[in-house]
Amino acid sequence: MNIPTKLPQIGQSIFTKMSMLATEYNAINLSQGFPDFDCADPLKKLVTHYMNEGFNQYAPSPGLPQLRQAIAKNAMQKYGVNCDEEDITITSGATQALFAAITCIVKPGDEVILIEPAYDSYKPVIQLAGGMARSYELSAPDYKIDWTAFAKFITIKTRLIIINNPHNPTGKVLEKEDLIQLQKLVQGTDIVILSDEVYEQMVFDGKEHWSVLRFPELRERSFITYSFGKTFHATGWKMGYCIAPPALTKEFRRVHQFIVFSVNTPIQYALANYITDPATFQGVSDMYEQKRNLFMEVTAGSRLKPIHCEGSYFMLFDYSDISDEPDTEFAIRMTKEFGVAAIPVSPFYSSKLDEKVIRLCFAKQDEVLRKAGELLCKM
Numbered sequence: 001m002n003i004p005t006k007l008p009q010i011g012q013s014i015f016t017k018m019s020m021l022a023t024e025y026n027a028i029n030l031s032q033g034f035p036d037f038d039c040a041d042p043l044k045k046l047v048t049h050y051m052n053e054g055f056n057q058y059a060p061s062p063g064l065p066q067l068r069q070a071i072a073k074n075a076m077q078k079y080g081v082n083c084d085e086e087d088i089t090i091t092s093g094a095t096q097a098l099f100a101a102i103t104c105i106v107k108p109g110d111e112v113i114l115i116e117p118a119y120d121s122y123k124p125v126i127q128l129a130g131g132m133a134r135s136y137e138l139s140a141p142d143y144k145i146d147w148t149a150f151a152k153f154i155t156i157k158t159r160l161i162i163i164n165n166p167h168n169p170t171g172k173v174l175e176k177e178d179l180i181q182l183q184k185l186v187q188g189t190d191i192v193i194l195s196d197e198v199y200e201q202m203v204f205d206g207k208e209h210w211s212v213l214r215f216p217e218l219r220e221r222s223f224i225t226y227s228f229g230k231t232f233h234a235t236g237w238k239m240g241y242c243i244a245p246p247a248l249t250k251e252f253r254r255v256h257q258f259i260v261f262s263v264n265t266p267i268q269y270a271l272a273n274y275i276t277d278p279a280t281f282q283g284v285s286d287m288y289e290q291k292r293n294l295f296m297e298v299t300a301g302s303r304l305k306p307i308h309c310e311g312s313y314f315m316l317f318d319y320s321d322i323s324d325e326p327d328t329e330f331a332i333r334m335t336k337e338f339g340v341a342a343i344p345v346s347p348f349y350s351s352k353l354d355e356k357v358i359r360l361c362f363a364k365q366d367e368v369l370r371k372a373g374e375l376l377c378k379m
């Protein structure tokens with residue numbers, strides 16, 4: 001049978017590949033982004049409680065009202081913005097929110113501007129929707145957006161611009177001025193914004209998270225995606241949500257209902273209860289900032305040059321003092337010979353731009369970071 005693929009350029013994800021290699025070679029896995037520590041016991045107890053109490057059937061398609069109300073309350077507290085439960089849809093991780101947002105808005109022939117290096121789940125969805133991804137490339141070590149150069153990517157066909165803040169893989173955060181520039185660029189157009197903010201709770205050095213929620217003119221044309229998996233160290237639960245104004249939410253839900261209809265009921269009850277206490281997420285940035293600092297300390301004696309991480313749980317390193325191999329080969333050799341698995345950055349670029357940079361995930365227990373530091377210092 002002939003099965004023509006709809007995604008000819010797509011193979012196995014680099015995260016899967018490197019995690020498998022880490023297991024095969026018994027290496028410390030700093031490749032795929034997930035914590036090696038567990039989520040909180042009280043949260044697990046709540047899930048068990050609601051499961052045992054019989055909350056095991058379909059939730060409403062947009063999500064439980066009490067969870068959406070709790071999210072709205074926290075958005076008010078964190079960002080000082082009004083948010084209606086009707087603007088919020090609970091999704092199966094941010095991945096599903098991204099899929100629904102891109103699918104409901106992009107039509108064949110539309111252009112979507114991506115800022116690369118970019119997380120791997122945007123471009124294939126644009127292609128499945130018949131859209132054309134146009135890549136604006138950032139470079140090491142600053143990865144700063146030049147908004148004048150960016151503006152040249154906007155055409156009459158531009159339907160959507162995707163931003164990711166804090167940024168995977170670079171660990172950079174956008175400044176207020178960046179968002180103001182973006183707002184100016186799209187003023188008076190029909191361009192929609194998709195702002196992927198899954199690392200909103202991981203912003204360091206006293207910086208602020210400039211969520212699109214805080215810019216009313218931007219917000220009225222944006223889908224904003226979040227992940228409970230990231231915030232609560234439960235990536236395997238695949239729980240997230242999307243905030244968007246009513247007209248966009250209406251389109252989003254049209255698609256959402258046919259991807260999953262609704263998501264995990266007992267976990268929604270548990271989260272609705274858990275997040276009513278802001279202490280459950282307020283310490284997350286500090287915890288990760290300490291891990292970032294420890295990781296910087298334990299790698300300081302290595303020949304890897306760190307690229308300063310301002311947010312997320314990823315840190316980039318320039319390895320050009322050690323080797324001039326292509327980054328994927330270097331990441332594979334690191335795993336096999338030095339026992340630490342990394343992610344090369346070139347797969348995050350459509351052009352496969354190779355600037356001799358690797359990404360390491362520091363969402364790991366302190367002793368694991370120390371051990372990884374020792375191994376990295378031997379390279």
Ligand code: PMP
Nearest residue numbers: 093094095119168198227229240
């Ligand atoms: N966006 C970015 C930038 C990510 O790094 C991730 C992590 N996998 C996701 C979205 C997906 O989040 P989730 O696991 O909630 O689907």
Ligand code: GLN
Nearest residue numbers: 015016031032033034168
């Ligand atoms: N977001 C994770 C990362 O960037 C990977 C999740 C996945 O494997 N799809 O490493």
